[in-house]
Amino acid sequence: MDQPKDLIELTIPAKAQYVGVVRLAVSGIANRMGFSYDDIEDMKLAVAEACTNAVDHAYTDQLGKVDVIFRIYRDRLEIRIKDEGNSFDIAAVKQRSGPIENHLPLTAMRERGLGLHLMETLMDRVDIDGGKGVVVTLTKFMQRDEVDHDVDSPAETRSY
Template sequence: MRTASDYIEMNVPAKPDYVGVVRLTISDLANRMGFAFDEIEDIKIAVSEAVTNVVNHAYADGEKGQVRIGCNIFDDRIEITVVDQGKSFDVESISKNLGPVDGKSVDQLNEGGLGLFLIDTLMDKVEISSEAGVVVMMTKYLHRDEVEEHVDRISPAPSQ
C-alpha cells in the first residue's frame, strides 16, 4: 500500500507558455525534498519532455486541451504523473493500468518516442498508458542517505 505524505495537482493549458511553470514548480518540490542538484536537473528535463509531448501531440490544432500534473511526495521518492485529454484524474485507478517502458524499443514508443526514451533514462521508473489519452508516471528515488551516511566519517586507516 502506497501512502504519500503530500499530494499536489496542477491543471494547466496545453500551451508551450506553461511548460516552464510546471518545470519550476516540480523543481521547487524536489529541492524541498532534498534531491541533489543533478537529480533536480534530471527531474526538470523529464517533466519538461512529458509536458511538451502533451503540448505537441495530444490535441489537434486549435483544440484547447489541458495537462494535469500530479505529484505524490513520499519520504523516499517523488512520483510525477502527466495526463492529457482532461479526463478526471484519479491516481489510484490510473496507476493500476500503467505498464513499464522497459522492454520497448525506441521506435515502439509513441507520443514523441525519443522524449519518452529520455524520460526513461533520467528517471528511476517510468510507466505509460494510452487507454484514456496518454498517462506518463515518472518516479525518482531520493538517495540522500547514501551520501549523508558517510559524509562526516573518516575512513579507518588500513591495517598493516
C-alpha cells in the same frame, strides 16, 4: 502501496508557454524534498519532455489541459502527467525508437521516440498508460547518501 505524505495538483492549458511553470514546480518541490541539483535538473528535463509531448500530440482540434500531479513520499517523488487527448501506441514508439543514429537530424530522432528514451534515462521509473488520453508517471527515488546503511560509521569502528 504506501500513501503519499503530500499531494500537489497543477493544471495547465495545453500550450507550450506553460511548460516552464511545471518545470518551476518540479524544481521547488524536489528542492524542498532534498534532491540533489543533478537529480532536480534530470526531473525538470524529463517532466518538460512529457508535458511537451502532451501539448504537441494530445489535442489536435480543440484546446485541452494537462494535469500534473506530484505525489511526495518519504523516499521518492512521483510525477503524473495526464492529458485527455489522443492516445498512442507505446509499443510502436518504443520499437521505432531503436538505437540513436547520429546522422539523423534531432527532429527526426524526436519523432522516433527520443523523448521516451530521454525520460527513461533520466528517471528511475517511467510508466505510460494509454486509453482516453495518456498518463505518464515519472518516479525518482531519493539518494540520501552513497554509503550503505549497514556499514559501520567511523565513530562505531573499534580498533583492537
